[in-house]
Amino acid sequence: MRPSFFVTTPIFYVNDVPHIGHAYTVIAADVLARYRRMTGHDVLFLTGTDEHGQKIEKAAAARGESAQEMTDRLSARFATMWQTLNISNDQFVRTTEARHRTAVHALFNKLKAAGDIYEDQYKGAYCVPCESFWTELQLDDGNCPDCARPVEEVEESSYFFRMSRFGEALLQHINDHPDFITPKSRRNEVARFIEGGLRDLSVSRTGVKWGIDVPDGPGHVIYVWLDALVNYLTAVGYPDDRYKDRWPAQVHIIGKDILRFHGVYWPSFLLSAGIDLPEKIVSHGWWTIDGEKMSKSRGNVVDPGAVVAHFGADPLRYFLLREVPFGQDGNFSVPQLLSRTNTELANDLGNLLSRVVSMVHRYRDGVVPTPTATTDDETVLITIFDAIPAQVETAMSGCAFDKALAAIWTGVTEANRYVDRCAPWSLAKQGHDERLDTVLYSALEALRLLAIQFYPTMPDCARRMWTQLGLQLDPNQIDLATSLKWGGLPSGATLPGAVALFPRLDPDQIPASLTPSNTKEPTVTTDNAAQQPATTTAPVAPAAAASEATAPEDDFISIHDFAKVRLQVGKVVEAEVIKKSKKLLKLQVDIGTETRQVVAGIARKYSPEEIVGKQVVVVTNLRPAKLMGETSEGMILAAGDSEVTALLTPTEPVETGARIK
Numbered sequence: 001m002r003p004s005f006f007v008t009t010p011i012f013y014v015n016d017v018p019h020i021g022h023a024y025t026v027i028a029a030d031v032l033a034r035y036r037r038m039t040g041h042d043v044l045f046l047t048g049t050d051e052h053g054q055k056i057e058k059a060a061a062a063r064g065e066s067a068q069e070m071t072d073r074l075s076a077r078f079a080t081m082w083q084t085l086n087i088s089n090d091q092f093v094r095t096t097e098a099r100h101r102t103a104v105h106a107l108f109n110k111l112k113a114a115g116d117i118y119e120d121q122y123k124g125a126y127c128v129p130c131e132s133f134w135t136e137l138q139l140d141d142g143n144c145p146d147c148a149r150p151v152e153e154v155e156e157s158s159y160f161f162r163m164s165r166f167g168e169a170l171l172q173h174i175n176d177h178p179d180f181i182t183p184k185s186r187r188n189e190v191a192r193f194i195e196g197g198l199r200d201l202s203v204s205r206t207g208v209k210w211g212i213d214v215p216d217g218p219g220h221v222i223y224v225w226l227d228a229l230v231n232y233l234t235a236v237g238y239p240d241d242r243y244k245d246r247w248p249a250q251v252h253i254i255g256k257d258i259l260r261f262h263g264v265y266w267p268s269f270l271l272s273a274g275i276d277l278p279e280k281i282v283s284h285g286w287w288t289i290d291g292e293k294m295s296k297s298r299g300n301v302v303d304p305g306a307v308v309a310h311f312g313a314d315p316l317r318y319f320l321l322r323e324v325p326f327g328q329d330g331n332f333s334v335p336q337l338l339s340r341t342n343t344e345l346a347n348d349l350g351n352l353l354s355r356v357v358s359m360v361h362r363y364r365d366g367v368v369p370t371p372t373a374t375t376d377d378e379t380v381l382i383t384i385f386d387a388i389p390a391q392v393e394t395a396m397s398g399c400a401f402d403k404a405l406a407a408i409w410t411g412v413t414e415a416n417r418y419v420d421r422c423a424p425w426s427l428a429k430q431g432h433d434e435r436l437d438t439v440l441y442s443a444l445e446a447l448r449l450l451a452i453q454f455y456p457t458m459p460d461c462a463r464r465m466w467t468q469l470g471l472q473l474d475p476n477q478i479d480l481a482t483s484l485k486w487g488g489l490p491s492g493a494t495l496p497g498a499v500a501l502f503p504r505l506d507p508d509q510i511p512a513s514l515t516p517s518n519t520k521e522p523t524v525t526t527d528n529a530a531q532q533p534a535t536t537t538a539p540v541a542p543a544a545a546a547s548e549a550t551a552p553e554d555d556f557i558s559i560h561d562f563a564k565v566r567l568q569v570g571k572v573v574e575a576e577v578i579k580k581s582k583k584l585l586k587l588q589v590d591i592g593t594e595t596r597q598v599v600a601g602i603a604r605k606y607s608p609e610e611i612v613g614k615q616v617v618v619v620t621n622l623r624p625a626k627l628m629g630e631t632s633e634g635m636i637l638a639a640g641d642s643e644v645t646a647l648l649t650p651t652e653p654v655e656t657g658a659r660i661k
């Protein structure tokens with residue numbers, strides 16, 4: 001029987017639309033779920049929406065909507081956004097569903113039967129945005145100690161849960177299970193909180209109407225955090241005994257702000273009800289904007305839909321997990337996202353794929369060759385690739401997504417080095433056919449392994465990679481234990497043509513919608529709002545920009561136009577004539593990071609022997625084109641009108657690949 005792997009995200013408040021911070025939690029859980037499906041686990045991946053409580057009640061009233069209408073609409077908005085981000089959740093629970101009410105009632109009755117519920121009067125402070133009770137002593141200058149916002153004074157009849165009974169048992173559990181709460185700093189935080197003494201918890205409200213009724217407690221609704229936490233049991237069928245097939249959950253992924261609810265309240269409820277505790281609670285950090293906490297209430301949130309529209313889902317998923325170690329805070333920067341997309345995804349990974357696939361077409365008619373004898377070059381490559389799966393497994397077990405990606409990236413780097421070192425273009429030229437077969441095969445095989453390993457983080461990219469490698473893989477059938485063994489790529493398949501994996505994006509074309517801005521929903525909504533990406537407030541164009549846009553056309557280009565052309569110093573490492581052409585030479589030009597094939601109209605002026613070894617100026621971001629059946633991946637600059645009179649070359653030797661500005 002396959003081992004069960006139950007992973008959850010927090011359920012999201014539906015008082016507003018989803019933002020990047022929410023997307024982060026869900027993407028992390030999705031990567032884990034996809035990875036565990038490939039390690040043979042029977043995965044249940046749960047997410048959903050938290051729809052009751054005073055915060056939602058107030059937000060609906062402010063919009064002039066009924067709470068049910070608003071939660072229906074905004075819950076759909078979260079579900080749609082998760083589709084946009086390629087989230088593979090198996091279940092989506094809403095706390096307004098009947099099955100959830102049944103589960104909450106059952107758990108409440110369990111706590112009651114255990115003697116842990118009693119009725120009393122509550123008097124104290126309540127923070128609506130955090131849905132938290134506080135004592136006067138806990139307040140920070142009269143404000144909520146968590147979010148620093150003003151609190152409300154509450155005095156009402158309430159049911160209490162005897163949380164004070166569970167401090168010792170919880171500490172014991174935390175000590176006995178060092179991985180129960182991670183990272184360690186968060187575990188210590190929870191332990192310190194418990195050591196400070198647990199107070200009984202108010203678990204019902206009479207001043208709030210939008211919630212689940214307390215069984216046999218007329219006028220009371222259940223405290224929204226008790227209601228919400230039970231979602232993890234609802235999804236597995238509680239109170240029906242079949243919930244035990246899936247419980248305990250293997251991982252609850254949460255943000256650091258909701259640690260106390262998951263690390264203290266939730267396990268106390270479970271201990272009282274005699275239900276096993278979850279295996280792990282992993283708490284991640286916060287994404288900030290310019291160092292400021294990103295939150296709906298601050299209005300400085302980034303809309304994941306706008307990011308996906310410009311960058312695609314995979315670059316966003318990759319960036320969020322690669323940029324910051326899980327557990328630490330990070331600053332969300334669009335330029336940094338752009339840089340990782342262009343440099344790592346488009347250049348290092350995308351170019352590797354297109355170079356190798358293009359060479360298989362050029363030298364082997366697009367057919368995957370059969371490898372022959374290997375050399376030290378293959379040994380180095382295979383050793384690196386053989387080591388990656390164990391490194392990824394260790395990283396994934398600890399939710400160290402950045403480390404998993406860094407381990408996979410050693411493969412990208414090594415595969416690029418391998419191609420440069422083995423120079424298949426030279427092997428082709430020199431007629432070393434068997435060696436060329438081995439090198440092309442090994443490069444393709446490295447790409448196959450990378451595609452599989454990138455699948456959990458970048459599912460679309462992986463699919464596009466294996467399609468270009470001539471593979472038809474069903475991700476649900478991939479078994480990492482067997483598919484990551486070197487040599488799995490079948491020889492003889494014909495590859496489709498190379499297609500750019502990630503288009504290089506222009507820094508000048510970042511849409512205004514990606515400027516962190518207020519994505520709060522307008523009060524007036526349209527019927528199909530749930531289907532639309534969140535709207536953002538685009539900055540108004542300054543007058544100068546407006547007049548520039550409407551100015552009559554002239555012969556000038558702006559400095560931005562010029563900056564679009566990427567010029568680099570290249571060194572011609574090989575050159576040959578193109579038989580059917582008097583004008584064209586086929587060059588291999590080293591541009592520092594890679595060697596590009598460039599077809600240049602210079603044959604009347606230069607012989608191949610003359611040009612090899614020369615430094616030239618190359619346009620390196622020109623869209624590849626075919627000339628006389630040969631792919632040209634750049635252009636070299638030369639003087640002359642109809643005929644070339646001289647190549648442009650630096651007056652002093654400079655580093656190959658240097659940028660020209």
Ligand code: MSP
Pocket residue numbers: 009010011012013020021022024025050228229230231253254255256257258285286287288293294295
């Ligand atoms: N409804 C509760 C959770 C109940 S779970 C039984 C809640 N909802 S929330 O919508 O406010 O937050 C959901 C998740 O998003 C939390 O894990 C929270 O940490 C995360 N994030 C919200 N803003 C965030 C950032 N700016 N950065 C990273 N994650 C953040 O809390």
